[in-house]
Amino acid sequence: MIFSNTVGSEANTALLAAADAAVIAYRNALANHSPAELATVAMDGADGTPTMFIDVLVEDAIIAAATAAGVNVLSEERGWVDVGSAVTLVVDPVDGSANAAAGVPLSCFSAAVAIDGEFTEAMTVWLHTDERWWASREHSEFRTSGCRSVRTAAVSMLRPHPRNWAAWTRVAEAATRIRILSCSTLDAAFVATGAIDAFVDAGSDTHRLMDIAAATILVGASGGAVVDAFDRPITFDTDLTRRWSGIVAATPELADELRALISGASSSAAVQ
Numbered sequence: 490m491i492f493s494n495t496v497g498s499e500a501n502t503a504l505l506a507a508a509d510a511a512v513i514a515y516r517n518a519l520a521n522h523s524p525a526e527l528a529t530v531a532m533d534g535a536d537g538t539p540t541m542f543i544d545v546l547v548e549d550a551i552i553a554a555a556t557a558a559g560v561n562v563l564s565e566e567r568g569w570v571d572v573g574s575a576v577t578l579v580v581d582p583v584d585g586s587a588n589a590a591a592g593v594p595l596s597c598f599s600a601a602v603a604i605d606g607e608f609t610e611a612m613t614v615w616l617h618t619d620e621r622w623w624a625s626r627e628h629s630e631f632r633t634s635g636c637r638s639v640r641t642a643a644v645s646m647l648r649p650h651p652r653n654w655a656a657w658t659r660v661a662e663a664a665t666r667i668r669i670l671s672c673s674t675l676d677a678a679f680v681a682t683g684a685i686d687a688f689v690d691a692g693s694d695t696h697r698l699m700d701i702a703a704a705t706i707l708v709g710a711s712g713g714a715v716v717d718a719f720d721r722p723i724t725f726d727t728d729l730t731r732r733w734s735g736i737v738a739a740t741p742e743l744a745d746e747l748r749a750l751i752s753g754a755s756s757s758a759a760v761q
Contacts, residue, residue, distance in 0.1 A: 512598070548566045610623070645676040
């Protein structure tokens, strides 16, 4: 059942086909395999990180659907699948793989459409519910919360690492509320709809392009901003070794304040 009615009639057909394939494959995976099987490391992905069996099952279905529709795919496990099209889906097949394998209902399919290297539309699908959030560069039915200050913001974050503990703590101490959902694309959808005010990787350089590509459209078209904590442009690139520390915020002002906190250049007003 699709709870959201926000998928525009003009949505790219390959994007829709890939989303449908992801939901079906996810449900089949849960029905036919144990959590231990789904969490098994099946391979090293094209991005250099371990790939769980559940990722392989869902990604294979997505690639088959997208290439049958005549578009390229850039995905974290198989990498660049080129069919010679001007259109590419930048896909995170199962964002929150550990959640999905364990039966925690916080995982998403997420994809952005790039035409000649420019992101034009995106969709995120909550795999557990099949709720869908879609927007194009020119149109969104959503609006962010409009929050402009960290001190009044509810912020979702990636879990802290030793390498970014100080920056993570600065953000956590400044914000009014902190959540850790372990699903970047779901967090970004919640920013687009105003459910939370911001989502950040506090300087750990964990995000790959597919983690934040859809957010650039979903949140950007809804009044928010998606930036990198260290001012690196978030653009289409088939090099999956690239990393970002994404900041997904309800407003450009909030994004700038979060970036200052993460870099250590925050003013005293930002943390009062």
